[in-house]
Amino acid sequence: MNPDAADLYGGMSPYYDAFVRAQRDYDAIAAALLELLGDAATVLDVGVGTGLVVEHLLKRRPALDVTGIDVSPGLLAQARARLGDRVRLHHADVCALDLGRRFDAAYSRGGAWTFVRDGGRPALASHILDLDAIGESFARVAAHLRPGGRLIISSSNAHAGSEGRLDGDVRYDRRTTVREDADQRVLVLEYTFRAPGRPPAHQRVEARLLDAGRVERIARAAGLAPRAGADPQFMTFERAR
Ligand SMILES: C[S@@+](CC[C@H](N)C(=O)[O-])C[C@H]1O[C@@H](n2cnc3c(N)ncnc32)[C@H](O)[C@@H]1O
Secondary structure (H helix, E strand, C coil), X not given: CCHHHCCCCHHHHHHHHHHHHHHCCHHHHHHHHHHHHCCCCEEEEECCCCCHHHHHHHHHCCXXXXXXXXXXXXXXXXXXXXXXXXXXXXXXXHHHCCCCCCEEEEEECCCCEEXXXXXXXXXXXXXXXXXXXXXXXXXXXXXXXXXXXXXXXXXXXXXXXXXXXXXXXXXEEEEEEEEECCCCEEEEEEEEEECXXXXXXXXXXXXXXXXXXXXXXXXXXXXXXXXXXXCCCEEEEEECC
16 A cells, blocks of 8 residues: 555544534535536445535435545544445455456545645645656546546545634544645645544645646546536546547
8 A cells, every 4th residue: 555545534534524524515516517417326435534525415415326536544433333235335445456347536625635725826736746756646546437437535624723613522623734845846735633532633644736737737647637627616526438
């Protein structure tokens, strides 16, 4: 497994689900995603987390055939409890994905990659940090798509800091900074959760920022062509027919 793709969310896995549910409307996300999925019958979720996106997709379209992958055993266990046997779930790194089948579509809703605004411009924020490994991740997804199949990557607000309170009197804060090295920009997200009677839980997550031109080159090299889309929340790529 790619060393960048260890259990990235292990430190916050007891709090992750409540945190993200407080941050976003998963039913609205599922509705928007279904519009883009069109008549896709088989779908791969790249970074399924605790299964919230899938749960809401299936509420709206119960016949959808969904497979989810993730590198985090703690989050996958929660996805299994949430989704039961309605969904195939695999502990797998997208960079080494080999499921032996093809899908009509794949998506990442804040999973292995997402789009953020970097200085006002769209940029891919990739949990996979190494450039070659990012190229490999796109190639592995392309290999799991049927000709004409689509990869859909969401935009997210992960660039913003936030703080607040969750049920059970848990307080959280998320600080974000951008680290600039000689040849790369990395978004650093630092989470802290404080619950009464428990030691604070910390999690640091990094995502490499790549400008849109570079992403397009990586995607095209993997056989995925960018598609113009009406919904600015999502970027779509199509596998060559
Ligand atoms: C911010 S969470 C989003 C989870 C879920 N999509 C949601 O919307 O709630 C990012 C997820 O991507 C997973 N992930 C990151 N890198 C990955 C990789 N290389 N392969 C598979 N999953 C990955 C993480 O373990 C984590 O569960």
